[in-house]
Amino acid sequence: MAAAVRCFLMVAVGLAPLLAGAAGGKLSTRFYDSKCPSLQSVVRSATAQAVAAEPRMGASILRLFFHDCFVNGCDASILLDDTASFTGEKNAGPNANSVRGYDVIDAIKAQVEASCSGVVSCADIVALAARDSVNLLGGPTWTVQLGRRDALNASQSAANSNLPGPGSSLATLITMFGNKGLSxxxxxxxxxxxxxxxxxxxxxxxxxxxxxxxxxxxxxxxxxxxxxxxxxxxxxxxxxxxxxxxxxxxxxxxxxxxxxxxxxxxxxxxxxxxxxxxxxxxxxxxxxxxxxxFAKAMGKMGSLMPSADTPTEIRLDCKKIN
Ligand code: HEM
The missing domain is CATH 1.10.420.10 (Peroxidase, domain 2)
Structure with a gap:
């Protein structure tokens, strides 16, 4: 892609830095500028390492982000492990035995925690790693809106019903994306x-x-x-x-x-x-x-938020609530 277009892309997608955010908060391109200035470079280098070890991992992380955002917003609900008393999304039909990249996100989170403890959400880490994955595999880059929070809950039934399947018709795809405000x-x-x-x-x-x-x-x-x-x-x-x-x-x-x-x-x-x-x-x-x-649509998908009454936190370990 021409450098001029890449540059335009960064600017165009970075416009309107404040969007409605999770649980009443605001998303901003500068959310961690003072709280965790090393965030973007830590995520970029850890993602680069994972993609260099296995290029498919870039695809898997991109899909992980899609499957997080389409189910009650980009709130890292997909990352929660099932327990004896909790059923999450990992074993929902569209995710079981096919969504990958959980270990990579956990490893990035551990690195981020080492320098900025308790400040960066797992949901934001997934959004950044998805952006970097696309770019590392030759695609565009864009500025990511940040400030998402991690949900305390997850919904296996929403994961089963909100994600389109490979047998979907065009009409179904248009409806399912339309339900998320996507054209x-x-x-x-x-x-x-x-x-x-x-x-x-x-x-x-x-x-x-x-x-x-x-x-x-x-x-x-x-x-x-x-x-x-x-x-x-x-x-x-x-x-x-x-x-x-x-x-x-x-x-x-x-x-x-x-x-x-x-x-x-x-x-x-x-x-x-x-x-x-x-x-x-x-x-x-x-x-x-x-x-x-693509960059514009990723920005829109990445702005899908849980409803304002969803309880949220900054998870310390992406697999479980604090
Ligand atoms: C339009 C509706 C979509 C349908 C029906 C669909 C369906 C699927 C299916 C069935 C797979 C293979 C899963 C398996 O092997 O079990 C897959 C893989 C994948 N999907 Fe989609 N998908 C859709 C949209 C998207 C979107 C919006 C993204 C991201 C922006 C995405 C990213 C990916 C990627 C990157 C893979 C490969 C993952 C890997 O290799 O681990 N898909 N998709």
Whole structure:
């Protein structure tokens, strides 16, 4: 991406530094400037280390942020472990056996606590690590609004009902993102996250055996490692979501859609003769427009907050309440 565009991006997304915040608070780009000046460099270097060790981890952290924000706001509720008396979100259908990166967030939190104890929320650490993950894998960067707080509760049922599944229709995707105040354009831009990362056979089995709008050789390629006999029951064999560059944040995801090589049924719904076809082609041909829209939509998603009466704290250990 051109340096001028990157620069514009940083500025544009950093505008309006104060947004409505968690539990009545305010989000601000400068929230930790005096309380924890080393925060952003600690998160950046720890994320860089994790992504260098395993590039897919960048994708996993990005998804972790999405799955946190869509369930009662970006409040780190997804990070809470189940206990004998508490059922959290980790074992909800969309998260169990597939959301990853918890250990990386715990490790970053430990490093942050070492220099700024009890000040930085786990929710803000996830937001920063997601931004850095995208950038470390070649995508845009943006200024993150900070000041989120960590919830004392979590909701497995909301995690089961608020997150879209890979069999979703375009209408369902538009409705589910609309329920979070995100436009169809935001939804299509955010779906561009599928330019990185991997998915289990069980999530795309139906698509590669039953969909008509799929490139035949792409379906055959995926069928090699996701056999028909595995059904949709639980085959965990992984495939890259972007067939060509799964560890590079670019616009090939949109090219794939134009070539009927979307891995999920829901991906291909964005380019199947419907309202998002034109935008898919715009993103495919204009990486800078995609980068701007993606950063803007990440800012909007990152501003989803728990309701004002949700009890919150700054967790000391992201896995459990204080
Ligand atoms: C539009 C609706 C979406 C649907 C239906 C969807 C569905 C899925 C599914 C089924 C997987 C594979 C999970 C598994 O293997 O069990 C996945 C992976 C992934 N999703 Fe989405 N997703 C959507 C939107 C998003 C958004 C908004 C983001 C982030 C901004 C995102 C980021 C990712 C990433 C990066 C991965 C790969 C994770 C890894 O390799 O660990 N997704 N998604």
């Amino acid at each position: 169809p354009r935001d939804m299509t831009a955010l779906s561009g996250a599928h330019t990185i990362g991997h998915a289990r056979c069980t999530t795309f089995h139906d698509r590669i055996y039953n969909d008509a709008n799929i490139n035949a050789s792409f379906a055959a390629l995926r069928q090699q490692t996701c056999p028909q006999s595995s059904g949709t029951g639980g085959d965990a064999t992984l495939a890259p979501i972007d067939v060509s560059t799964p560890t590079w944040f670019d616009t090939t995801y949109f090219e794939n859609l134009a070539n009927k090589q979307g891995l999920f049924h829901s991906d291909q719904e964005l380019y199947n003769g419907g309202s998002q076809d034109v935008l898919v082609r715009v993103y495919m041909r204009n990486p800078d427009i995609f980068a701007l829209d």
